Amino acid sequence: MSDGWAWEYWWPETELDLGPELAGQIKERAEELLRAAETLHITGQRYEGGSETQVAYVKGGMFEYLVAPRLLKLVIVSVTAY
Structure with missing residues (x-):
């Protein structure tokens, strides 16, 4: 990005534990979320707010993620397949 x-x-x-379809769905959604984070957290490393985990749903499952603006990262903390 x-x-x-x-x-x-x-x-x-x-x-490694995810099927290729679910892994692809997560990658696609994570990249969408990154584009949003870039826009919302323009100050990046100067950001002083906190961050809470959020949930994103994709075909075949869901994942929890955390946006860390000071690190310029979106971290997926857990994945649930269903």
């Missing part, structure tokens, strides 16, 4: 923003899983091995 532009301006140094990136997304990642809290546990790097998480993607």
Whole structure:
């Protein structure tokens, strides 16, 4: 993403346990959320607010994520497949 923003899983091995379809859905949605975060948190590293986990739903499951503007990251903290 532009301006140094990136997304990642809290546990790097998480993607290994996901099927390719769910992993692709999560990647697509995470990139959409990053574009929104870039717009909402323009100040980036100067951001002084807190952040709470949020939930995003995708085909085949859902995931909880945390936006960390000071780190320019969106971190996926848990994934639930259904």
